[in-house]
Amino acid sequence: MIATHSRNLFHDAEREQLELFRALSGDLAPRDAQDLMAYPFFSLAKSKRIKPIDFRMGEIVIKVEASVEHGMATIWDADVLIWAASQIVQARDRGLRTSRLMASTPYEILTFTGRTTSARDYHRLKAALDRLQATSVVTSIRQPAERRRHRFSWINEWKETADANGRPLGVELILPDWFYAGVLDNALVLTIDRAYFSLTGGLERWLYRLVRKHGGSQRGGWSFDFEHLHAKSGALSPLKHFAFDLRDIVRRQPLPNYRLSIRPGPQGGERLFFVPFQIPASAPVLSAGDPPATSVEKL
Known part of the structure; x- marks a missing residue:
């Protein structure tokens, strides 16, 4: 009970420090965070995964742990993060102030990610938000010291909002600073095909x-x-x-x-x-004697 109370106090304090960012309407280009594209952060299975991901390559360390109740966040759940990244980048490019505290409607998130707005998909979205919040990530990526680690959940917290009569208005969620900082860095975001x-x-x-x-x-x-x-x-x-x-x-x-x-x-x-398929004229050309690029990555 004490631990739960302390966690709630922490979240309340965090919320008070953040300015609410209301999601933009309209057709936004989908954008993805490069760190999430390059490394194993999500379950690829549609069935519940409990077994952790423990990945180490060079100086990169990633451990993803799931809750028994909800299971690990899946690559389909990551669509919510793509939506969030797209919102933040679009707002920033328009000169608007962004925030880790975001407000939207399930309808906006579902239509952006190509889902239907049926009751079934509304329930699936809520389950995705639960998994994103319950999944714990520890990584060395973008940490200033080699032995430092950053621990976070994909969503710090989320809640449904309602008007004075109890009618649902939408959802609010708080993104972790690790994800938010990466999205604000132009070099760490890519546009993806819808x-x-x-x-x-x-x-x-x-x-x-x-x-x-x-x-x-x-x-x-x-x-x-x-x-x-x-x-x-x-x-x-x-x-x-x-x-x-x-x-x-x-x-x-x-x-x-x-x-x-x-x-x-x-x-x-x-x-x-x-x-x-389509290669820009400015793209580098390998000579006939050069091997194609390989899996030797610059970390």
């Missing part, structure tokens, strides 16, 4: 975000070996099943604006290659 919201599989949604993050506009494309992709996905499925699903995605080619292919790697094994 067709992303039509992707139904967790793996293909994750793969699109990774491809969009790394594919950029390099004429030579980019590639990753299957083992590296498996580690980056945070998926629970074994590598053998993961590779089978990747091959199926390549066969179907569902990712908007990118062409996927599989080729043998220089050290054996399979590599996934991807290149944008």
Whole structure:
């Protein structure tokens, strides 16, 4: 009881310090945070996931833990964060003041993310908000000291709002400062294709975000070996099943604006290659003797 009371006092104090930002109306370009596109932060399964994600690569450390009651936030739940990032960037570009405390309606969030406004999808949105709040993340990304860690939930808190007669008005939510600071940095946000919201599989949604993050506009494309992709996905499925699903995605080619292919790697094994359909004239060109870009990333 004491812990709960202390947490409520903390949230009340946080809310009092924040100016309310009311969501913009109209057709906004969907924008995604690059950190979330490049690393395993979400469950890719539609069934409840409790097992943590524990990812380490170089100096990057990520641990994502789920609550038993709600399970881990999924890549579909992350649509709420894409909506939030899109709102913040659009408002900032218009010269408006933004805030981590945001107010909107379920209708606005659902229509932006390509959902219906049925009662079923309203309930799904509330469940997504619960998972986003209940999921705990610890990461070293964007921390000034190598051994420092930042712990947060995807949503600090959220609540439904109502008028004096109890009629529902909308929802309010508070974003964590780690996410908010990343969105305000122009270099850490990318515009994504609205067709992303039509992707139904967790793996293909994750793969699109990774491809969009790394594919950029390099004429030579980019590639990753299957083992590296498996580690980056945070998926629970074994590598053998993961590779089978990747091959199926390549066969179907569902990712908007990118062409996927599989080729043998220089050290054996399979590599996934991807290149944008439309390459700007200003994009760098690899010479015939240069290898395509690989999974060796600059962290």
